[in-house]
Amino acid sequence: MESILAALYHGQLQADEIVPSHPEYRPLGRQIGALTxxxxxxxxxxxxxxxxxxxxxxxxxxxxxxxxAFIHGFKLGANMIIEVMSRREELVPNAASGVSL
Incomplete structure (x- = not known):
């Protein structure tokens, strides 16, 4: 399996070409076409x-x-990962602290 970055580089990821999987999406599209x-x-x-x-x-x-909204959501998600990973030492118990999982 190719990495996400490689797939993005090779043009295999198109974030703007998503077809919603919501069950009402296609019926609503047909309804819009008929009304048009x-x-x-x-x-x-x-x-x-x-x-x-x-x-x-x-x-x-x-x-x-x-x-x-996409850009904001992506940045928010990336910042959440940065925050979590920057504090990962808090998640690993230290033998001296006496804290155990």
Whole structure:
């Protein structure tokens, strides 16, 4: 098995290409598609194109938020590991202290 860093280097890890495993994800996607077609027919091409531009802007903002949340979460996790590992001597009992596991 390849290391995580090697897989990342070789382009085998794509954090932004995740398909949620939630059981409602695909049914909701189909529902969105059906409603999109319904609105396309109701509004006509010109009005629907304007609505799509609006949704594209919303998607851009959402993508920026997801990226910021990912980066923040990754940094938080890394800092937690650093904190735990920097205090690992506290986890190993010292014979002189009389503490035992």
């Amino acid at each position: 077609e319904k609105w396309r027919n109701r509004l006509g091409e010109e009005s629907f194109r304007e609505l799509e531009e609006y949704f594209d802007l919303c998607d851009s903002v959402d993508s920026m938020h997801v990226e910021a």
